Amino acid sequence: MAIDRNKVIEQMSKVSVEANSDGLIPAFNVLVNSFPAEFWNEFTRRMVDAVNEDIVDAVEELFVNAAHECGYHTGYGIITSKEWDAIVKPMVENTEDILHGAYAVFTAWGWGKAEIVELKPNERMVVKVDDYYESDIKDSCAGKKAPRMMAYMIRGVSGAFMDLAYGGDYDPTGESAMYTFECNQTKGIETGDSYGEFVVEKRNES
Amino acid sequence: MSLVLDKHFDNDRCRNYVNDILTVLHCHHYATLFTQLAIDARDIVNGTKILYETSEDIFSKALTDYFNKNNISDKNERLKLAQEMFSAFGLGKIEMASLDENGGLVEMPVAHIDDGWLQKWGKFNSPVNYIGAGYIAAMLSASFDKPVRTYTVEEQESKVTGAAKTVLKVSV
Secondary structure (H helix, E strand, O other): OOOOHHHHHHHHOOOOOOOOOOOOEEEOOEEEEEEEHHHHHHHHHHHHHHOOHHHHHHHHHHHHHHHHHHHHHHHHHHHOOHHHHHHOHHHOOOHHHHHHHHHHHHHHOOOOEEEEEEEEOOOEEEEEEEOOHHHHHHHHOHHHOOOOOOOHHHHHHHHHHHHHHHOOOOOOOOOOOOOOEEEEEEEOHHHOOOOEEEEEEEOOOO | OOOOOOEEEEOOOOEEEEOOEEEEEEEHHHHHHHHHHHHHHHHOOOHHHHHHHHHHHHHHHHHHHHHHHOOOOOHHHHHHHHHHHHHHOOOEEEEEEEEEOOEEEEEEEEEHHHHHHHHHOOOOOOOOOHHHHHHHHHHHHHHOOOOOOOOEEEEEEOHHHOOOOEEEEEEO
């Protein structure tokens, strides 16, 4: 692997993300926001808590889809940005390097210390994530433990990263090349595991 | 006094902090999809109320914490700093058209949620800026030392429905 992960994290974490005079943060071809992490966690927890048990799965899927779409468009914005070109691109030799680089940027953005631990190109990817902000959701749960794995953002973004790598040319409408992969969470800090584990595989269309 | 933003990246935990608040970067796709999720859930849960109240609660804590740590007690100064913090979060721009402790009007000529929604989907048949409205409620309660839920903030006009700017009515 050609990616110097620590170097990418160190340099990408120093990229300045400042609001302009309109109070917007246009960067990476999207409008960026910099909210307290607790906002995202708390809305997620309250929504999941508020619905009947029989539709929790459906609500969870909506959160995953929101992140998948975000990850697809913002992920593309990142890997085509001038910051990527300056910091990561010189280390990239193949598609897999782009994925490793993307998770280094993921880490630098403060989403969690994410690293690919298994990768079968265009088939399967396993990502290990330490100290992800979504795991803080446990602090608002009874007994400091979430009743279910709730890292919906990481699930969505990880599926999107595989779409970008192997799903075909980027489609700004998201209609043709998005949701070719899906991600399931198999371990969660929020439920008592020592790290989060995420398995991305081709989406079963049946 | 202008807003002071102490930003730092914790190299060990790889987490971003602004004035000791853990923050994360996300995009308008994520924020507007959360909003759409809240709207679409109307038949099963009051998602927009949850979104508004979550925004009010979280931003109220952020503002109150800032005012306390920096010993800021002047109400007008608090409002001005809250206005600046709105922009620092990337939420857009607030103009306080006519606002005091009893309520009034707030305008958003630019808003992350509204402009992001328009960029992503175009116009919609109802206002969508529940996150921004929650922030305004937080701004008022934190500035005037009131508990959350003291103020009610509703969009009177919305860029998303075709208005030139978003206008929010604040009442007690």
